[in-house]
Amino acid sequence: MSNExxxxxxxxxxxxxxxxxxxxxxxxxxxxTGTLINGLSLGxxxxxxxxGSNITVSLVRNFVPNEIRIPIFVMxxxxxxTIIELLMHAFTFGLYQVLGIFIPxxxxxxxxxxxxxxxxxxxxxxxxxxxxxxMGIGFTLILVLLGGMREILGLGTxxxxxxxxxxxxxxxLTIQLYETDAxxxxxxxxxxxxxxLGLIIAGKNIIxxxxxxxxxxxxxxxxxxxxxxxxDI
Amino acid sequence: xxxAMLRNGLILGGFALxxxxxxxxxxxxxxERIDAAKERQLLSTLNQVVDQSLHDNRLxxxxxxxxxxxxxxxxxxxxxxSRLGVNNTALIVETTAPDGYSGAINLVVAVDxxxxxLGARVVQHKETPGLGDKIELRVSDWxxxxxxxxxxxxxxxxxxxxxxxxxxxxxxGATITPRAVVNAVKNxxxxxxxxxxxxxxxxxxxxALSPDATTNAxxxxxxxxx
Numbered sequence: 041m042s043n044e045x046x047x048x049x050x051x052x053x054x055x056x057x058x059x060x061x062x063x064x065x066x067x068x069x070x071x072x073t074g075t076l077i078n079g080l081s082l083g084x085x086x087x088x089x090x091x092g093s094n095i096t097v098s099l100v101r102n103f104v105p106n107e108i109r110i111p112i113f114v115m116x117x118x119x120x121x122t123i124i125e126l127l128m129h130a131f132t133f134g135l136y137q138v139l140g141i142f143i144p145x146x147x148x149x150x151x152x153x154x155x156x157x158x159x160x161x162x163x164x165x166x167x168x169x170x171x172x173x174x175m176g177i178g179f180t181l182i183l184v185l186l187g188g189m190r191e192i193l194g195l196g197t198x199x200x201x202x203x204x205x206x207x208x209x210x211x212x213l214t215i216q217l218y219e220t221d222a223x224x225x226x227x228x229x230x231x232x233x234x235x236x237l238g239l240i241i242a243g244k245n246i247i248x249x250x251x252x253x254x255x256x257x258x259x260x261x262x263x264x265x266x267x268x269x270x271x272d273i
Numbered sequence: 274x275x276x277a278m279l280r281n282g283l284i285l286g287g288f289a290l291x292x293x294x295x296x297x298x299x300x301x302x303x304x305e306r307i308d309a310a311k312e313r314q315l316l317s318t319l320n321q322v323v324d325q326s327l328h329d330n331r332l333x334x335x336x337x338x339x340x341x342x343x344x345x346x347x348x349x350x351x352x353x354x355s356r357l358g359v360n361n362t363a364l365i366v367e368t369t370a371p372d373g374y375s376g377a378i379n380l381v382v383a384v385d386x387x388x389x390x391l392g393a394r395v396v397q398h399k400e401t402p403g404l405g406d407k408i409e410l411r412v413s414d415w416x417x418x419x420x421x422x423x424x425x426x427x428x429x430x431x432x433x434x435x436x437x438x439x440x441x442x443x444x445x446g447a448t449i450t451p452r453a454v455v456n457a458v459k460n461x462x463x464x465x466x467x468x469x470x471x472x473x474x475x476x477x478x479x480x481a482l483s484p485d486a487t488t489n490a491x492x493x494x495x496x497x498x499x
Binding site: 103118123 | 277280281284285288289292293295296299300303304306307310311314401402403404
């Protein structure tokens with residue numbers, strides 16, 4: 041039992057991370073990560089949708105005939121996204137204006153329907169929920185990392201715009217690392233997102249290789265990596 | 274076969290019904306808050322350009338829809354009237370600079386009875402972050418340069434960026450954006466000056482259909498241009 045949870049955690053956060061291994065949901069990932077807070081907010085929204093859709097899909101998995109499962113998954117996901125969009129619009133208005141059109145785009149994030157189809161529709165609800173949570177956290181971590189990197193390089197700040205997510209008191213959270221007259225535009229603009237993501241993936245591969253090499257030198261068997269790859273819309 | 278199709282159809286219909294009603298439920302709980310937030314935002318922008326001491330009417334409700342392709346861009350714009358008791362104090366004109374570096378820039382410009390610009394703010398734009406976005410007050414206080422500048426026809430040439438011989442700064446690496454904004458503010462001031470009395474006397478006609486109508490139109494615009 042606990043083994044399954046451990047496995048799901050490892051899969052979601054590292055081995056099968058939706059952002060840097062499955063490479064799913066790249067459109068919002070690359071577009072909104074101009075700052076750490078933007079990345080964190082979209083990550084949280086995506087996690088909520090993943091959690092909700094995985095739970096729902098798992099709950100109804102025994103009633104849904106095979107032939108119509110995809111339209112039903114899409115309906116479930118789309119309604120979760122719409123509900124979260126409405127809630128963000130109502131309670132975090134400033135953030136809604138920043139993330140704007142990328143919230144509806146969560147619907148097209150293949151990571152979500154991918155998890156519904158590949159995991160939630162075949163497993164009991166507690167595992168499905170945990171899988172959604174871990175995949176969401178894995179996705180959020182990469183968004184935060186990429187957003188943080190681009191914000192430091194491009195704007196010289198960290199956590200700018202925290203007040204949009206957390207309310208006015210959070211204005212003081214913004215850290216000014218260095219002052220600059222000319223922002224490093226490459227980091228803020230879309231190419232910076234591609235380069236940053238490439239570097240993160242490269243970093244992960246280096247770590248994986250180092251681990252594999254260490255295990256080999258110890259004479260242990262190399263762990264086989266199971267990975268699901270797919271194409272993004 | 275027929276039976277299976279019917280069953281699947283009913284299941285799909287059932288799901289559609291449940292999900293749609295969930296959304297409808299959320300909407301009915303949130304739409305008041307959303308409208309209030311939109312109104313607050315509009316009000317806070319309006320209050321930024323016209324000082325509290327200059328008006329005692331509800332600015333966002335006292336407005337008219339106008340059309341002036343030459344001066345305000347080619348869509349209907351709102352003009353808000355600021356009044357203090359029986360006195361008219363200022364006009365707040367919504368305007369669009371069509372010639373930004375990456376598309377239209379939406380602004381509001383407040384102009385008083387003497388054609389002095391009381392303030393201008395950028396409401397929505399898609400200019401390059403780090404270069405053109407200095408027109409936003411959040412990023413730089415450049416937009417405050419307009420405050421207190423009066424429009425006079427004889428001094429028309431001063432309403433340009435310094436590079437073109439005017440009095441307003443351009444930014445390093447971005448001239449097109451400030452040029453567009455200066456032009457739009459100037460045209461809004463001219464529009465207000467030319468139609469001052471008429472604009473104040475027209476009955477209010479857009480409070481009911483607006484914030485929503487215009488924000489939706491803006492949203493559609495954004496989506497179709499992506």
